[in-house]
Amino acid sequence: MxxxxxxxxxxxxxxxxxxxxxxxxxxxxxxxxxxxxxxxxxxxxxxxxxxxxxxxxxxxxxxxxxxxxxxxxxxxxxxxxxxxxxxxxxxxxxxxxxxxxxxxxxxxxxxxxxxxxxxxxxxxxxxxxxxxxxxxxxxxxxxxxxxxxxxxxxxxxxxxxxxxxxxxxxxxxxxxxxxxxxxxxxxxxxxxxxxxxxxxxxxxxxxxxxxxxxxxxxxxxxxxxxxxxxxxxxxxxxxxxxxxxxxxxxxxxxxxxxxxxxxxxxxxxxxxxxxxxxxxxxxxxxxxxxxxxxxxxxxxxxxxxxxxxxxxxxxxxxDEVPEVADAPDAVEVSSVRGEVAFDRVSFSYGDEAVVRDFSIVASPGEVVALVGPSGAGKSTVAGLLARFYDPIAGAIRIDGVDLRRFTLDSLRSHIALVDQETFLFNTSIAENIRYGKPEATDEEILEAARKAFADDFINALPEGFRTSIGDRGLRLSGGQRQRLCIARAILRDAPVLILDEATSALDTESETMVQKALANLMKNRTTFVIAHRLSTIMHADKIVVMEQGAIREIGTHRELLEAGGLYRKLYDMQFEG
CATH class of the missing domain: 1.20.1560.10 (ABC transporter type 1, transmembrane domain)
Structure with missing residues (x-):
C-alpha cells in the first residue's frame, strides 16, 4: 500500500x-x-x-x-x-x-x-x-x-x-x-x-x-x-x-x-x-x-x-517483511551433532513447484549427494537447508529439531557453504579466508589454507596472505578462487556442509587439487554435495537422484547402477565411449 x-x-x-x-x-x-x-x-x-x-x-x-x-x-x-x-x-x-x-x-x-x-x-x-x-x-x-x-x-x-x-x-x-x-x-x-x-x-x-x-x-x-x-x-x-x-x-x-x-x-x-x-x-x-x-x-x-x-x-x-525470520520463541543452538532430516518437504516459487514431498535422513558425518537433470531442484534443497527459504509443507530438522525453532544466526553458524559462484571480496586473501570467522588468528588462517591446498600459491604471491585479490578475486584462477572458498569453509569448522557444484567450472588439474581440499573439508561433517559430474560423488554414502523436484532413486553408486534407472541413464550419458 x-x-x-x-x-x-x-x-x-x-x-x-x-x-x-x-x-x-x-x-x-x-x-x-x-x-x-x-x-x-x-x-x-x-x-x-x-x-x-x-x-x-x-x-x-x-x-x-x-x-x-x-x-x-x-x-x-x-x-x-x-x-x-x-x-x-x-x-x-x-x-x-x-x-x-x-x-x-x-x-x-x-x-x-x-x-x-x-x-x-x-x-x-x-x-x-x-x-x-x-x-x-x-x-x-x-x-x-x-x-x-x-x-x-x-x-x-x-x-x-x-x-x-x-x-x-x-x-x-x-x-x-x-x-x-x-x-x-x-x-x-x-x-x-x-x-x-x-x-x-x-x-x-x-x-x-x-x-x-x-x-x-x-x-x-x-x-x-x-x-x-x-x-x-x-x-x-x-x-x-x-x-x-x-x-x-x-x-x-x-x-x-x-x-x-x-x-x-x-x-x-x-x-x-x-x-x-x-x-x-x-x-x-x-x-x-x-x-x-x-x-x-x-x-x-x-x-x-x-x-x-x-x-x-x-x-x-x-516496509518489506522478510519471508524468513526468527520465530518469537526461537532459541540459540549452541552445538550440533549433524543429523539432518527432510520430512515430506515441498517448496514452490509462486505457482511453480520445484520440490515435492522430499524426504531423506543424513546421519552425522554422512555424505549425501544430490544428482539429477538441470532444474531438478537440487540447489533449492540446499537453499532450504541453509534456510534461505522456508518450505511451504513439511519440515527440515537438525538433531530432531525443526530449523524454524533456531535463531537464524545460530543456525547458520553451524552451516558452511561452498558455492559454484566463488564469491570473494575486494580485500586481502587473509581477510577473505577469515570472513566466516572474524576472530580467527593468523595461525588458524594458515592452517585452513594448508588444508585447502592453497598455501603454496598464496606464498608465491608478492605479498602472500596480505595480497589484495581485486574485484571478486579476478586476479586469481578459478581453481585458486575455489580453494580460498574452501579454506574459508574449513576455518568456519561447521558440522553441516553444503557443496553446490563446487568443481563444475574447473579444469582437470584444478579439479584434482580442489577435490583433495574438499576431502579435507568433508572429514567428520554431514555433507550435502550437489554435482553434475558423477565421477565426483561415486564414493558418497547416499546418492539421491532427483527429477522435477521429486526423489526418483536413493542408494549407493553401485546399487543405483545395478538398478538401471535414471542414475544409470545419467551415468551412461556422461561416460559414453
Missing part, C-alpha cells in the same frame, strides 16, 4: 528526534535572521521620515553603524542556523541509509531473486541521496524563510492593515498553481528514480559481465541499451525541471498584481495624508521582501515533493 505524504513526513520526523538540540539551536538562530530582515524593513520609515525628510545629520551618522551591525548579526546567526540545521539533516538521512542497508540485509533470498541489485543500489545511493540534499535545503530554507515571512507579514499589518489586506488578496490564488506544480514534480521524480534504478542495473551488469560483453563483441548493443535508459531518465527529469522552473515566474507574475495594487493605493493614501512617505516606503519594502520568501518557500515545496518521491521508494523497501 502506497504511503501518504503525511505518513512519510511522520516517519522522517521520528528520525529527526535524536537531533532535536541541533534543530532547536538552528531555530533560535533563524528567529534572529528573520528579526534582522524585519528590522531592516521597519528602519526604512525613520530613515525616510526622520533623516531624509528632516535632514537630521546626527541620525545620519548612525546609519553605517546600524547597517554594519545588522549585517554582522544576520551573518553570524545565519552561519549558526545553516551549520546546525544542515548537519542535523545529514545525520537524519545517514540514519535512514543505515537502516535501509541493515533492513535490506535482513530480507530473504526470495526478495533478492525478484529485485535487481542495480535497482536496490539506486534506492540506497540515489534515492537516499535526493533525500540527503533535500533534507538540508528544506530545513534551512523552510525555517529561515518561514520565520522571515511571518515577521514581515506582522510588520505589514502593523504599519497599515488596509494595504496589508490588499497585498494578501493575491496569495491564496498563488497556492493553487504551486500545489499542482508540486504534485507533478513528485510524480515525475518517483518515475525518474525508478528509471535511475534501471540505469544502475545496466551499469552493474555491464561491469560485472565485461568479459562476456567483449567476448561476444556486444559493446554497441550495450551502449544502445545504456543510452535508451539514460534518455528515459532524462525525459522524466526534464518534466521535473520544467515544472520546477515554472514555479518562480508564476509566483512573480501573480505577486506583481499585489505589488501594483499596493503602490497605487498607497500613493493615494499618502496624498490624502492618511500615512507618511516613510510609512509607505517601509510597507512597500516589507511587501517586496515578503515575496522573496514566498518564492523560496515555493522552491522548498518543490524540493519537498522531490524528497517525498524518493522517500516513497526508500520506505517501500524498508
Amino acid at each position: 502506497a504511503l501518504t505524504s503525511k505518513q512519510i513526513y511522520s516517519r522522517l520526523l521520528k528520525y529527526s528526534r535524536p537531533y532535536a538540540g541541533r534543530i532547536a539551536l538552528a531555530l533560535a538562530a533563524s528567529l534572529v535572521v528573520a528579526g534582522t530582515d524585519v528590522a531592516s524593513a521597519k528602519l526604512v520609515q525613520p530613515f525616510i521620515d526622520l533623516i531624509i525628510a528632516d535632514r537630521n545629520a546626527a541620525l545620519a551618522a548612525l546609519v553605517p553603524v546600524f547597517v554594519i551591525g545588522l549585517a554582522a548579526l544576520k551573518g553570524g546567526a545565519r552561519y549558526v542556523q545553516e551549520y546546525f540545521i544542515k548537519t542535523a539533516g545529514q545525520l537524519v538521512v545517514q540514519d535512514v541509509r543505515n537502516d535501509l542497508y541493515r533492513h535490506s540485509l535482513s530480507l530473504s533470498m526470495g526478495f533478492f531473486s525478484k529485485n535487481s541489485s542495480g535497482g536496490l543500489m539506486s534506492r540506497v545511493l540515489n534515492d537516499v541521496g535526493i533525500m540527503q540534499r533535500s533534507a538540508a535545503d528544506i530545513l534551512v530554507e523552510a525555517v529561515r524563510e518561514g520565520f522571515t515571512l511571518v515577521g514581515l507579514t506582522g510588520l505589514a499589518f502593523y504599519t497599515d492593515w488596509r494595504l496589508a489586506c490588499l497585498a494578501f488578496v493575491i496569495l491564496p490564488v498563488a497556492v493553487v498553481p504551486a500545489s499542482v506544480i508540486g504534485r507533478k514534480i513528485k510524480d515525475n521524480t518517483r518515475k525518474g528514480q525508478s528509471t535511475m534504478g534501471n540505469l544502475t542495473a545496466v551499469l552493474q551488469e555491464t561491469f560485472s559481465g565485461i568479459k562476456v560483453i567483449k567476448a561476444f563483441g556486444t559493446e554497441r548493443a550495450e551502449d544502445r541499451r545504456f543510452r535508451d535508459e539514460n534518455l528515459s531518465f532524462y525525459r522524466y527529469m526534464r518534466k521535473v525541471l520544467k515544472y520546477d522552473s515554472a514555479s518562480a515566474p508564476v509566483i512573480e507574475l501573480l505577486a506583481s498584481f499585489g505589488v501594483a495594487a499596493v503602490v497605487w493605493y498607497g500613493i493615494h493614501r499618502v496624498i490624502s495624508g492618511a500615512m507618511t512617505q516613510g510609512e509607505l516606503f517601509s510597507f512597500v519594502a516589507s511587501v517586496l521582501m515578503m515575496y522573496g520568501p514566498v518564492k523560496k518557500l515555493t522552491k522548498v515545496s518543490n524540493t519537498v515533493q522531490k524528497s517525498v518521491g524518493a522517500a516513497e521508494r526508500v520506505f517501500e523497501v524498508m
Whole structure:
C-alpha cells in the first residue's frame, strides 16, 4: 500500500528526534535572521521620515553603524542556523541509509531473486541521496524563510492593515498553481528514480559481465541499451525541471498584481495624508521582501515533493517483511551433532513447484549427494537447508529439531557453504579466508589454507596472505578462487556442509587439487554435495537422484547402477565411449 505524504513526513520526523538540540539551536538562530530582515524593513520609515525628510545629520551618522551591525548579526546567526540545521539533516538521512542497508540485509533470498541489485543500489545511493540534499535545503530554507515571512507579514499589518489586506488578496490564488506544480514534480521524480534504478542495473551488469560483453563483441548493443535508459531518465527529469522552473515566474507574475495594487493605493493614501512617505516606503519594502520568501518557500515545496518521491521508494523497501525470520520463541543452538532430516518437504516459487514431498535422513558425518537433470531442484534443497527459504509443507530438522525453532544466526553458524559462484571480496586473501570467522588468528588462517591446498600459491604471491585479490578475486584462477572458498569453509569448522557444484567450472588439474581440499573439508561433517559430474560423488554414502523436484532413486553408486534407472541413464550419458 502506497504511503501518504503525511505518513512519510511522520516517519522522517521520528528520525529527526535524536537531533532535536541541533534543530532547536538552528531555530533560535533563524528567529534572529528573520528579526534582522524585519528590522531592516521597519528602519526604512525613520530613515525616510526622520533623516531624509528632516535632514537630521546626527541620525545620519548612525546609519553605517546600524547597517554594519545588522549585517554582522544576520551573518553570524545565519552561519549558526545553516551549520546546525544542515548537519542535523545529514545525520537524519545517514540514519535512514543505515537502516535501509541493515533492513535490506535482513530480507530473504526470495526478495533478492525478484529485485535487481542495480535497482536496490539506486534506492540506497540515489534515492537516499535526493533525500540527503533535500533534507538540508528544506530545513534551512523552510525555517529561515518561514520565520522571515511571518515577521514581515506582522510588520505589514502593523504599519497599515488596509494595504496589508490588499497585498494578501493575491496569495491564496498563488497556492493553487504551486500545489499542482508540486504534485507533478513528485510524480515525475518517483518515475525518474525508478528509471535511475534501471540505469544502475545496466551499469552493474555491464561491469560485472565485461568479459562476456567483449567476448561476444556486444559493446554497441550495450551502449544502445545504456543510452535508451539514460534518455528515459532524462525525459522524466526534464518534466521535473520544467515544472520546477515554472514555479518562480508564476509566483512573480501573480505577486506583481499585489505589488501594483499596493503602490497605487498607497500613493493615494499618502496624498490624502492618511500615512507618511516613510510609512509607505517601509510597507512597500516589507511587501517586496515578503515575496522573496514566498518564492523560496515555493522552491522548498518543490524540493519537498522531490524528497517525498524518493522517500516513497526508500520506505517501500524498508516496509518489506522478510519471508524468513526468527520465530518469537526461537532459541540459540549452541552445538550440533549433524543429523539432518527432510520430512515430506515441498517448496514452490509462486505457482511453480520445484520440490515435492522430499524426504531423506543424513546421519552425522554422512555424505549425501544430490544428482539429477538441470532444474531438478537440487540447489533449492540446499537453499532450504541453509534456510534461505522456508518450505511451504513439511519440515527440515537438525538433531530432531525443526530449523524454524533456531535463531537464524545460530543456525547458520553451524552451516558452511561452498558455492559454484566463488564469491570473494575486494580485500586481502587473509581477510577473505577469515570472513566466516572474524576472530580467527593468523595461525588458524594458515592452517585452513594448508588444508585447502592453497598455501603454496598464496606464498608465491608478492605479498602472500596480505595480497589484495581485486574485484571478486579476478586476479586469481578459478581453481585458486575455489580453494580460498574452501579454506574459508574449513576455518568456519561447521558440522553441516553444503557443496553446490563446487568443481563444475574447473579444469582437470584444478579439479584434482580442489577435490583433495574438499576431502579435507568433508572429514567428520554431514555433507550435502550437489554435482553434475558423477565421477565426483561415486564414493558418497547416499546418492539421491532427483527429477522435477521429486526423489526418483536413493542408494549407493553401485546399487543405483545395478538398478538401471535414471542414475544409470545419467551415468551412461556422461561416460559414453
